[in-house]
Amino acid sequence: MNRKQFAVGDFVHIFNRGVDKRDIFMNDYDRWRFLLGLFVFNNENSTFNALWQANRIYGKTTFNTVKKFLKNKERNLLVNILAYCLMPNHFHLILKEIKPGGVSKFMQKFTTGYSMYFNKKYQRKGALFEGAFKSVVSENQEQLEYLLFYINIINPAQVLEPGLKENGLINFDKALNFANKYDWCTNKEYLKERESIIIEKSILGEIFNDVEKYKEYTKMILMGKTCTTNDKLFID
Numbered sequence: 001m002n003r004k005q006f007a008v009g010d011f012v013h014i015f016n017r018g019v020d021k022r023d024i025f026m027n028d029y030d031r032w033r034f035l036l037g038l039f040v041f042n043n044e045n046s047t048f049n050a051l052w053q054a055n056r057i058y059g060k061t062t063f064n065t066v067k068k069f070l071k072n073k074e075r076n077l078l079v080n081i082l083a084y085c086l087m088p089n090h091f092h093l094i095l096k097e098i099k100p101g102g103v104s105k106f107m108q109k110f111t112t113g114y115s116m117y118f119n120k121k122y123q124r125k126g127a128l129f130e131g132a133f134k135s136v137v138s139e140n141q142e143q144l145e146y147l148l149f150y151i152n153i154i155n156p157a158q159v160l161e162p163g164l165k166e167n168g169l170i171n172f173d174k175a176l177n178f179a180n181k182y183d184w185c186t187n188k189e190y191l192k193e194r195e196s197i198i199i200e201k202s203i204l205g206e207i208f209n210d211v212e213k214y215k216e217y218t219k220m221i222l223m224g225k226t227c228t229t230n231d232k233l234f235i236d
Contacts, residue, residue, distance in 0.1 A: 004104050004135055006097040011082070011138040011203075013147055014107065016129045017090035024089055024118065024128060031086050031184050034114055038084065038093075039198050041110040044076035078102040080200040085151045085185035087159070092151045094144075096202055107133050141207070148204055149221045152190060156182035157222070172222055179218075190214050 006012055018024040025031050040046050080096035097103050115128040138144040157175040158164050159182070169175055179187060188194040189201070192211050208214040 004132075006103050006135075006137065008097050008100060008102075010097045010103075011144050011147075012095050012097065012103055013136045013138065013151075014093040014095055014103070014133050015090065015135075016111070016133040019127050019130050021089050021130075024091070024114075025086060026122070030118070030121075033117055034086060034091070035084075035198060037110055037114050037117075038081060041113055042078055042081060042106055042198075044078055044105075045074060046109065078106040080202050081198055082202055082204050083148055083151050083186040083190075083199065085155045087155060092155060094138075094147060094151065094204075096200075103135075141203075144204065145207060145217070146221070148190070148208075149218060152185050152187040153179045153218055153221060156185055156187065169222055176218065176222055 025034065077098060079102045080098055082094040082096060083092075084094075085092045095103050095106070111129055111133070118128050119125060138147055153176075154164065156179040157169070160175055160178045161170055164170075164175070179185075180191065186196070186199055189196050189199055190204075190208055190211075191214065208217075
């Protein structure tokens with residue numbers, strides 16, 4: 001994988017999809033395993049057999065057993081993970097570069113680890129993802145705010161309304177309710193309905209510390225009353 005260059009402090013929208021637009025999650029266990037990888041491989045010191053070692057010691061692989069396995073091991077984070085969304089054939093992340101080369105190193109370790117898991121489980125060979133990940137750096141706070149809602153709200157709503165981006169929203173209440181209940185994005189973390197060991201909200205946690213402010217801005221986006229000034233943020 002070619003290393004992409006970002007500056008420390010950059011907020012980066014990361015996206016990748018399955019090769020030939022194939023599904024990269026066949027069930028909820030695959031999604032759970034993907035999220036576990038986000039946690040484990042966000043570590044300069046992590047190895048590809050960390051999950052296997054945790055399973056060997058504790059007899060099963062869960063967030064709790066992995067946390068126990070890593071408890072006395074130094075964690076040297078590569079990035080801050082501010083948000084994620086898992087869709088059937090692709091994923092989105094918002095990452096903050098916190099050390100030189102951190103984003104690229106994290107993505108290399110993380111996508112390799114998940115591809116190895118997926119190929120072994122489904123007895124396949126070859127690339128799982130569509131080449132190197134795509135990335136766009138957020139240039140200002142407005143873009144970063146909108147990007148969070150694009151990932152947490154617009155993407156899940158597209159599961160319900162696949163033509164949302166092209167045709168506009170058909171049922172506001174139904175789409176918002178679906179997005180608020182979607183388990184495979186960080187919307188629930190920003191609604192403060194769920195805690196996560198994966199994400200570090202960074203500046204977005206400060207901006208949207210008030211849940212009501214978050215909810216209000218969510219409604220504004222779905223009703224089309226606010227928009228980003230830079231379409232290049234959206235790379236899918």
